[in-house]
Amino acid sequence: xxxxxxxxxxxxxxxxxxxxxxxxxxxxxxxxxxxxxxxxxxxxxxxxxxxxxxxxxxxxxxxxxxxxxxxxxxxxxxxxxxxxxxxxxxxxxxxxxxxxxxxxxxxxxxxxxxxxxxxxxxxxxxxxxxxxxxxxxxxxxxxxxxxxxxxxxxxxxxxxxxxxxxxxxxxxxxxxxxxxxxxxxxxxxxxxxxxxxxxxxxxxxxxxxxxxxxxxxxxxxxxxxxxxxxxxxxxxxxxxxxxxxxxxxxxxxxxxxxxxxxxxxxxxxxxxxxxxxxxxxxxxxxxxxxxxxxxxxxxxxxxxxxxxxxxxxxxxxxxxxxxxxxxxxxxxxx
Amino acid sequence: xxxxxxxxxxxxxxxxxxxxxxxxxxxxxxxxxxxxxxxxxxxxxxxxxxxxxxxxxxxxxxxxxxxxxxxxxxxxxxxxxxxxxxxxxxxxxxxxxxxxxxxxxxxxxxxxxxxxxxxxxxxxxxxxxxxxxxxxxxxxxxxxxxxxxxxxxxxxxxxxxxxxxxxxxxxxxxxxxxxxxxxxxxxxxxxxxxxxxxxxxxxxxxxxxxxxxxxxxxxxxxxxxxxxxxxxxxxxxxxxxxxxxxxxxxxxxxxxxxxxxxxxxxxxxxxxxxxxxxxxxxxxxxxxxxxxxxxxxxxxxxxxxxxxxxxxxxxxxxxxxxxxxxxxxxxxxx
Numbered sequence: 001x002x003x004x005x006x007x008x009x010x011x012x013x014x015x016x017x018x019x020x021x022x023x024x025x026x027x028x029x030x031x032x033x034x035x036x037x038x039x040x041x042x043x044x045x046x047x048x049x050x051x052x053x054x055x056x057x058x059x060x061x062x063x064x065x066x067x068x069x070x071x072x073x074x075x076x077x078x079x080x081x082x083x084x085x086x087x088x089x090x091x092x093x094x095x096x097x098x099x100x101x102x103x104x105x106x107x108x109x110x111x112x113x114x115x116x117x118x119x120x121x122x123x124x125x126x127x128x129x130x131x132x133x134x135x136x137x138x139x140x141x142x143x144x145x146x147x148x149x150x151x152x153x154x155x156x157x158x159x160x161x162x163x164x165x166x167x168x169x170x171x172x173x174x175x176x177x178x179x180x181x182x183x184x185x186x187x188x189x190x191x192x193x194x195x196x197x198x199x200x201x202x203x204x205x206x207x208x209x210x211x212x213x214x215x216x217x218x219x220x221x222x223x224x225x226x227x228x229x230x231x232x233x234x235x236x237x238x239x240x241x242x243x244x245x246x247x248x249x250x251x252x253x254x255x256x257x258x259x260x261x262x263x264x265x266x267x268x269x270x271x272x273x274x275x276x277x278x279x280x281x282x283x284x285x286x287x288x289x290x291x292x293x294x295x296x297x298x299x300x301x302x303x304x305x306x307x308x309x310x311x312x313x314x315x316x317x318x319x320x321x322x323x324x325x326x327x328x329x330x331x332x333x334x
Numbered sequence: 335x336x337x338x339x340x341x342x343x344x345x346x347x348x349x350x351x352x353x354x355x356x357x358x359x360x361x362x363x364x365x366x367x368x369x370x371x372x373x374x375x376x377x378x379x380x381x382x383x384x385x386x387x388x389x390x391x392x393x394x395x396x397x398x399x400x401x402x403x404x405x406x407x408x409x410x411x412x413x414x415x416x417x418x419x420x421x422x423x424x425x426x427x428x429x430x431x432x433x434x435x436x437x438x439x440x441x442x443x444x445x446x447x448x449x450x451x452x453x454x455x456x457x458x459x460x461x462x463x464x465x466x467x468x469x470x471x472x473x474x475x476x477x478x479x480x481x482x483x484x485x486x487x488x489x490x491x492x493x494x495x496x497x498x499x500x501x502x503x504x505x506x507x508x509x510x511x512x513x514x515x516x517x518x519x520x521x522x523x524x525x526x527x528x529x530x531x532x533x534x535x536x537x538x539x540x541x542x543x544x545x546x547x548x549x550x551x552x553x554x555x556x557x558x559x560x561x562x563x564x565x566x567x568x569x570x571x572x573x574x575x576x577x578x579x580x581x582x583x584x585x586x587x588x589x590x591x592x593x594x595x596x597x598x599x600x601x602x603x604x605x606x607x608x609x610x611x612x613x614x615x616x617x618x619x620x621x622x623x624x625x626x627x628x629x630x631x632x633x634x635x636x637x638x639x640x641x642x643x644x645x646x647x648x649x650x651x652x653x654x655x656x657x658x659x660x661x662x663x664x665x666x667x668x
Contacts, residue, residue, distance in 0.1 A: 003439060004432040008462040011436075015443050015457070022456035027423065035458035037423060037476060040374050049383075049474050051427035051461045089361065089371060093385035093472050098338040102345075105337060109349050122356035123349070124369035127385045127472075128342040138427050138461075138472035140383050142371060 031234065032153050033082035033218050039144055045088075046143045046150055048079040054134035062178050065104045067196040068137075069111030075221065076141040077119060077200035078274040082219040083150040084209020085143035087202065089124040090116065093138040095131030119202055151209050151217035151278070156235035160215055160279035162304040165204045165292075167249045168224065169263070170194035172270020176261065187251045198274040205276055207295055213284025222271040224303075225324060228313055231279065238309030243268070243317045243329070247301045262328045264317070269324075279306050365568065366487050367416035367552050373478055379422075380477045380484055382413040388468035396512050399438045401530040402471075403445030409555065410475040411453060411534035412608040416553035417484040418543020419477035421536065423458040424450065427472040429465030453536055485543050485551035485612070490569035494549055494613035496638040499538045499626075501583045502558065503597070504528035506604020510595065521585045532608040539610055541629055547618025556605040558637075559658060562647055565613065572643030577602070577651045577663070581635045598651070599662045613640050 003011065016030040023029050026044075028036035034046035052072055054060050063071070073090060080087045092112065096105065116123060121141070174195030177188045184192075201219070208214045216231045224241070232239055246267045256263045280288055285302065292300040304313075315322050315329060322329040337345065350364040357363050360378075362370035368380035386406055388394050397405070407424060414421045426446065430439065450457060455475070508529030511522045518526075535553070542548045550565045558575070566573055580601045590597045614622055619636065626634040638647075649656050649663060656663040 001436045002432065003430050003434045003436055004464075006436060011430075011439060011462050014436075014440070018443065018447050019450060019456040019458075022450060022454055023458075024422070024456075027456070027458065029423075029456055029458045030460075035423065035425070037379075037458070038374075040372075045371075045379070047425065047474075047476070048459060049425045049427050049461055049472070051429055051463050051470065051472060053429050053463065053465050053470060055466045056429070056464050088358070089363075089369065091369070091381065091383045091474060093383050095385055095387050095390070095470070096337050096345075098336065100337045102335045102337055102340055102348075105345060106348070109352065113352050116353060116356065120356055122353040122358075122361070122363055124353075124357075124361065124363045124371070125382060126364075127383055128345050129385050129387065130338075130390050131387050132389045132468055134466055134468065136385065136387060136429070136470055138383070138385060140381075140425060140474045142381070 033079040034085070034143070036150055042147055043144045044147050044150060046080060046083045046085045046145060047140065048076060049138060049140040050076050052137045054136065059178070060135060063196050065107035066111035069108035070115050070197055072137045072139050073112050073115045074198050074200050075274065076139045077115070077202055078219040078221070080141055080143035081200050081202040081205030082217055082276060083143065083145055084205050084217060085145035085150060086206055087119050087121040087141055087143045089122050089142050091140035092123055092126035094126065095129050095136035097131050097133055097135060100135065145209060149209060151214060153216055153218050153231045153234035156216035156231050156237050156279040156306045158237060158306055158308045159282050160306040161282055161285050161302045162228065162239060162241065162306060163278050163280055163300050163302050164220065164247065164275050165201050165300060166273070166275035167247050167252070168220065168273050168275065169252050169267035169270050170249050171198060171272040172266045173252045173255060187255050190251050191255060195272060198272065200274055201276045204296060207292070208276065208278055211284065211288050211291070213281035213288055215279045215281065217276055217278040220271070220273045220275050220277050223269040224277060225268040225313065227277055229311065231277070232311040232313070236311065237306045238312055238314065239304055239306050240314045240316060241304035243315055245301065245303045265328045367413040368419070368477070370484055376481055377478045378481050378484060380414060380417045380419045380479060381474065382410060383472060383474040384410050386471045388470065393512065394469060397530050399441035400445035403442035404449050404531055406471045406473050407446050407449045408532050408534050409608065410473045411449070411536055412553040412555070414475055414477035415534050415536040415539030416551055416610060417477065417479055418539050418551060419479035419484060420540055421453050421455040421475055421477045423456050423476045425474035426457055426460035428460065429463050429470035431465050431467055431469060434469065479543060483543060485548060487550055487552050487565045487568035490550035490565050490571050490613040490640045492571060492640055492642045493616050494640040495616055495619050495636045496562065496573060496575065496640060497612050497614055497634050497636050498554065498581065498609050499535050499634060500607070500609035501581050501586070502554065502607050502609065503586050503601035503604050504583050505532060505606040506600045507586045507589060521589050524585050525589060529606060532606065534608055535610045538630060541626070542610065542612055545618065545622050545625065547615035547622055549613045549615065551610055551612040554605070554607045554609050554611050557603040558611060559602040559647065561611055563645065566645035566647070570645065571640045572646055572648065573638055573640050574648045574650060575638035577649055579635065579637045596662045602658065
């Protein structure tokens, strides 16, 4: 059997049980955006790591080295944000083909440094080595959060409102623009920027983790159709999501109409938006939304709700249930 | 300018200063076997990461998947050992070509698990992703040690005795056997095993860190001619190393004679032995050597001494100074 037949999550399922008996108390292992290891009496550390390989995760001729350095750190900061934690240090492993220009690497490190500077997160170590052909980047990151207060995927409760902290689909739109070599219009360039320079919602995550009504949280890296399922499986719940409520940027809406793209599919299955997906106690929603608006000058957007039932997403459009299949969304039929 | 012109350490020199102003107190950043982040009142965490890429760090058809899984963790455990720390958890990022057999990965994880089990170090997280062509493995690891008691490269003092915890050169000998496709005799196989299944000196590191006379420590990954230089540069010292005192296994000695290899070069420039290199206060040496022998049933071997002066290794052979150049060791000439 080949690995592509079982996929990433199939492989993780195979190995995650193997190490559980070695876990010490106060540690959280495989299965969330980050692992948790104890820190002091008031805080925990959260740790995660992400691997980016040329021609799989990025096209070297379509992303500038500065953007690549920035994005390598951004996607990891997003995982720290998803726990409601604050980043404290990063680790960079880099496999470099021999013919790489030092100037290219300098620019890559400038992009990495710029974002490190913004969130005051030092590079603490790593590994530098040759690579045969593909530029290979692994970033590890450590954050800290209040002890026992990390927001886990397993914390969703029935009746919770499902919210996101920003637009979905822009990054996937940018990828479409790149893959189809669309002209570099202002709108197209903006979508590409969303894909290359995602802003990790670190401050949003920290703020949300302080609100007692926020239960489960994770970041949107694979698209909500996949990401929300992780919350549902970890929490043993079901969800209803209303496609009409998913926040879409004017730019994406415009380009989508012009190009005839499937908007619903882009916003649910397109990944790499790196906004946060959280579930909020219904009774606290109004005050949390008001607080979020005051602090961040934009809305925390409700897109659905958590219900009892087997782990699945019930998609609604114009108040009717629809099903997601490989061609997109269809009307629900038994 | 191409990266191969400045090399790994040239690149690290370029970036290590960029992040220093972001370091919080009690943190140690780039420059040692591990970074250090504070834990509780009694302990620190140490963290490191290592990237292994197919055809650069291993030949997939010459190392079994179980050995590869084992070695990926072993080289990181060795960095934890080098700080005098105890491993508490690991992180595995793996980039997998689509055509990889699941059975291959199962065997790889079995090797990883076997060593995890031995040192009671759980896999806490990671990343699984596609790779275009080359199997790519990044392991991150967290350890803990007594607060402020990690053994750093910068701690060597004049008059210290330079010691190693085991044979040097076996792993390099094994690599020679592999690269030259030598027949699989018992001796050759033993050298290959040293290369594929290095035993990290975790217990030795923990024990040495408890002895007050042990000053600087690191692990031998690139060969002592390179590794000891890191200690000398970090400590601002010079060293004398006596080639005759470097511990060599009977097997390596035998194969070296038969094949006409340059033994001195193998044991000083050959890497991946993953024994520990430390500097010990001269006055404590006898008792530390005696204690080491009692606990580990083998010798802590003295190979040289730390002296004042610019950071360089003064090699001695048969009481005469020799110089190391690309052809090997020559008699010293002004």
